[in-house]
Amino acid sequence: MTKSSSSLSSSSVNGPWSIYKLFFSISLICTLFMSSYLLFNKPVSAPTSILQNTLQDPGFTLKVFVSELPRSYNYGLLQEYWSLPPDNRIRFDPDHVPGLKQNNSNLEFPPYPKNPVTTQNSAEYWLLGDLMTPEHLRNGSIAKRVYDVKEADVVFVPFFSALSCEMQLSIDRRILPMKVMKNLDYKRQKEVIDIVTNSEAWKRSGGRDHIFALSNPMAMWHVKDEIAPAILLVVDFGGWVQIDAKASHGNSNEKIGHTQVSLIKDVIVPYNHLLPALQLSDNQPRHNLLFYKGAKHRQRGGVIRAKLWSMLEHEPGVVMEEGVADETGRQQSIKGMRDSEFCLHPAGDTPTSCRLFDAIQSLCIPVIVSDQIELPFEGIIDYSEFSVFVSSNDALQPKWLVTHLQNISKEQREEYRKNLARVQPMFEYDNGFPGGIGPIDPNGTVNQIWKKIYHKVPMIKEAVTRNRRKPPGTSIPLRCQCT
Structure with a gap:
């Protein structure tokens, strides 16, 4: 007797109860089949893979504390920009036509430059503008500004690093690679680092929960070692493979290591586009x-x-x-x-x-x-x-x-x-409001950046907790965070 006929014979011997079990099994299989068919064959109104946004919970927020930096490193730096002479790197500087620069240099929240070599590097301006918007108007952003660092998920450092770099390039690009005090960009970098790293917020986390927006590939690379633990918002990782001028002659070829910049902790942000949108x-x-x-x-x-x-x-x-x-x-x-x-x-x-x-x-x-x-x-x-x-x-x-x-x-x-x-x-960074202060588009660039940062928060908290339990005098070895 074959195996199949033996199984059938066994069912027959057990009588009606076995027949009931067989019927139940067949019914269950049919039900599962129909459920799968309906699940995977239901009509859809539009493609879903192009926007794989999983953060739709209206209660979802990213709590952000703004580091206490003097105004001279952000909006004051913009006022200084509007007082500079025309940028000699381009044939026509749209920011320095008669009457324009004087008006903008007197504003509390000046507009960002329209100079094409500067305006593309403006992520930090729009991120800070969102955080500076009064809370009752911030109906599109998932970021919630908090004023007690103990409540914060992350700490945003409001330094317009790209603007600082571009201002030095327009004044004298030859000294940009030099670590000398007449390099005003280098000077500002060192001052910002001194303020931030001596704060209680930095000390409690080792800087791991701090955000530096570096939307120019050369921004902040004089102090790259100091900001290495932080979340870096960069346009790509290529700018971190630069000549690091240890001396004023810039003859060093040191490259930043993978332990300092990584997709695991950092966020790639877009350049600001220069051409208008075509519908x-x-x-x-x-x-x-x-x-x-x-x-x-x-x-x-x-x-x-x-x-x-x-x-x-x-x-x-x-x-x-x-x-x-x-x-x-x-x-x-x-x-x-x-x-x-x-x-x-x-x-x-x-x-x-x-x-x-x-x-x-x-x-x-x-x-x-x-x-x-x-x-x-x-x-x-x-x-x-x-x-x-x-x-x-x-x-x-x-x-x-x-x-x-x-x-x-x-x-x-x-x-x-x-x-x-x-x-x-x-x-699209621009929110259409003067000085960038106003509600943002929930689907716009600023909110997408906040969402990407939100994804990093669990990893950041884990790293901070691990660092706290480290015995005094010990060090955690650097490990390649390869992706």
Whole structure:
């Protein structure tokens, strides 16, 4: 007798009770099958993967204490900026036209510069503006400002570090790498560190719960060792692989270690875009396949730019242009991005640039050729749904990139563009209020940054607790926080 017939025979011997159990089992299987079918086949009104936001609980808050820094390191620094002469790095400085700088330098909360080489590095300005907004108006932010550090999840350091760096570059860029007191950026960095690290808030956590916004790749790197334990808001990690000038001649090649900067504790934030947003309803037919406007030559990982340029500049449907940071260059970029299906985004001196966020606002599908790039808000959004990622090796094969883009169907391009339109608000800092003081867009950049910081809080609290139980005179070894 076979095994199957033996089982059947056994059921028959046990009578009606066994038949009941068999019927119950079959019914249970059918019920589970129908539940699974309904669960996984229910209709959806819109794609859900593009915005993977899991923080929708209205009771969810991030409690933020603002470190007590003198005004001269934030809004006072802005007032000083508006009193400077025009920036000699650009042909026309929009911030220094007659009458404008005098008006802005007298405001309590001055506007952030419109100078294109400065305005893209403004994350700290908008974050502080949100925290400075009166509580009854802060109906869009998940951050709640608290005035007792013991109640705080994190401590925000209100230093406009990118502005400090850019001001020194506009005055005398030659001494920016030098640790000398006539380097005003270095001087401010040291003063801020002295104030912050001597505070009770820093001492209680070793700085692990402090936030430094560094939206310029060169911001604060003279004091990188001192701020290493903190949460760093950076546009990418490339700026931390800089020459560290231990002496005034800047001949050191020290690089920051992985124990000091990591996706585990730090947050990637976007540059502020320079081009206006194009609404999907205003999109027009695009006549170019691929567009790039910017510098041809860059250092380190950016050497790929020159190679791509020589390969692509004579390809039909491809536009490669040198960029100039003035209003003429801006208008040319607007036209070029809006008239092109794809916008090339090769690595520069650092893995990313403002160009990526200009492409998003222009609904021009980004083509990212940057093997070491880290991107803002990953885990909340999926960049592969509105961007094309290409390895450097593939991009440098003759004809490969153009052929690859040509083979992307019209339907797929339209889907990319719809997804670009969905994420545009997530890369918008400006809240539309003078001085940046006013309610923010719940879907805007500032709130997305707070959300990413919120995700770090459990890890931060664990690290602080572990440090407290450490016996005096011992040290915790540095470990690579590789990702």
